[in-house]
Amino acid sequence: MMLYTCDYSGCAVKNCEDNGLLPCLEGNTFQDCEHIKVVNIESNSETDDEQNYEYEEDDTDFKSIISSRNLIKFENIKFFGLENEPSIATLIGLPNSGKTSLLTSMLYMLRMDNEQNLNFMGSSTLNAWSNLISLTLYAYGNTPRHPERTIDKPNTQYLHLLINKDDKPYDLLLGDTAGEIFSGIVENNDIESQEYERIKKWVSETKTLLICLDSSDYYTEDIWISKENHMIFIDRLAEIIADFNPEVSIVFIQTKYDKVDENHENFQYHQEVNDYFIEKFSRNLIGIAKTISITAKQGVPPEDIDKILSLCLINTPLLEVHSQEDMDKNILNEVTSIHQHLKEWI
Amino acid sequence: MINNLLIIGEPATGKSNFLRMLAYNWSLKSSPVIQTKTPSKLLSQDVLQGYIIDRTQEAYKNVQWRLRYQGKEIEIELPEYNGEEFLELAQTNEWKQEWLERIQECKGIILVISSDKDNVYDLARPAESQVETKNNEKSEDDKSLNHDLDYIAFFQQLFYIKKISRKSKKKLPLVIVMNFWDKILKEKLEISPEQKLKSAMPWFYEFINTNWHKDFLNIYGISPLGDHAEQLFVKSKYPKNPTKKALEAKERFVKDLKSQSWVVTNDKPKEKIENLSLPITWLFEKVGS
């Protein structure tokens, strides 16, 4: 293909090509214009040197985890911990206590102004978040938009967030439990039961438990979620924690706090349950929060939720890394080779 | 050293027309950008005749566009793949070898996004200030939200391939152009390109802002075809008898190459700057610095 130039000073066009359709502003076509000169001949030679970007097996594993889009299994969390321990936090609470709403609020909160200066930097579970967002948006319509009831699954799986706080990046893995497993152990304290096994696994894997108690007008004597059943829930949970993860940190979350004002009749019951909770878990308690989820108060940055996330992040401080040697020590053996290969990226 | 740049964008975001207009502008004698090797595609005359370019059909064919700007050698990889390919990339982790290479080599990115994109319904904003288009029904083909996250997935994958730490502030020059800004001005919308991006793709916007070093990110509104864009036609649809409208469009178009296209910045989103190269020269200056 020929490239031409125009030597007529009155014309604005400099370069054009010989395909009969010159962008000539003087004449209407190539033939009409006499000021055209050839300047170069476009070569068609392919200068591409065939480089190979082969990915090693280890890479593929690592890659499929880090750039995965779906929920992350517990055994794969180690991939996020190549340099710093990732934070793991798990939402716990009776059915309908607002766990999934809280999880959704956490994600939205990262986009809104917040006191803790948290920002959304990425996620390796984008599809899972996407499902959660669209479920919350469209599931049952009008505000508050209800998430669907969380279904218990045979394996613990986590959502991932890369959070930027004060210009430092943190990995956070979040577990959402199905409330039904807790009602299971309240009704029937059977350590052989599937529910018990499940709770045991969630509790022992995590570093921070976010325990949710509903603040709406619930704790009457006669309905299922009575004061007594809440006490039983707290007792059973305390036993499991003592047996399987006695050092776990606990954040006590009073959810649906917008409902507290309406909650006159049974407020004393709540008070009693809350006091009981605080007494029971005082050893592990690192924070108390009162939350209103984004589904209930759209457009308002959910209060305290940034504080909860901050507690989860800071609860697992960044490891001190002074030298390459230190760094190597910190890296789990099984993933050392991957780390070597991918340290720029991590 | 040659600096490779990549242009990406969804289908029908106006990439081909944008590039064509750039090529014309850079053919002007006064142009600070010099074309040292121009693919023939970019110089055909149809746009200057008052037509627009139709959607790109063929797959990528490795067409390079060599440029020189302030002593820098620059090469733009043409997006002469159709935009669907970008979406495919954004939705899967299995990237073809040629894409891996392209991503590895690129030193800067031009991302073209349509300003026509609907604003998403966003729980982070008060309900009164927005319209709910989907009527609370989640349909299978509702991809608007997913698209937003797909862009994030695309860039995360890109970081991985380029071995850019996902935790660092990115210094890979990125310019986002909100295309068809002529429509925004016509509708008299009081919005900046950055705000438009934020309301159409809130998650992606947050992601970009948190990840990028601010000196290496810029967002513009552009209108390559200019104010008469809406009156232009695809040539193949009028092969023999250009309609009167098309002829009129040509009248307005060809005579005014330099001021045809314009750009707006976030500070003054209504002030047309008659320099389509602005976003690109900004990128040229960042690349390799």
Ligand SMILES: Nc1nc2c(ncn2[C@@H]2O[C@H](COP(=O)(O)OP(=O)(O)OP(=O)(O)O)[C@@H](O)[C@H]2O)c(=O)[nH]1
């Ligand atoms: N008013 C109000 N309602 C809330 C709030 N948070 C959650 N809800 C509502 O409480 C109900 C239960 O919320 P979920 O988040 O699904 O509760 P969950 O604990 O995940 O329930 P399971 O998955 O069954 O264990 C839904 O109808 C929510 O809309 C809140 O802060 N205020």
Ligand SMILES: Nc1nc2c(ncn2[C@@H]2O[C@H](COP(=O)(O)OP(=O)(O)OP(=O)(O)O)[C@@H](O)[C@H]2O)c(=O)[nH]1
């Ligand atoms: N209003 C307006 N519309 C434009 C402008 N540029 C392009 N368009 C419209 O956008 C359509 C798509 O433009 P193309 O340049 O083919 O888009 P593309 O991104 O190359 O599309 P694919 O090749 O399919 O990926 C055109 O047919 C025009 O109708 C512009 O500056 N303003």
Ligand SMILES: [Mg+2]
């Ligand atoms: Mg739930």
Ligand SMILES: [Mg+2]
């Ligand atoms: Mg095209």
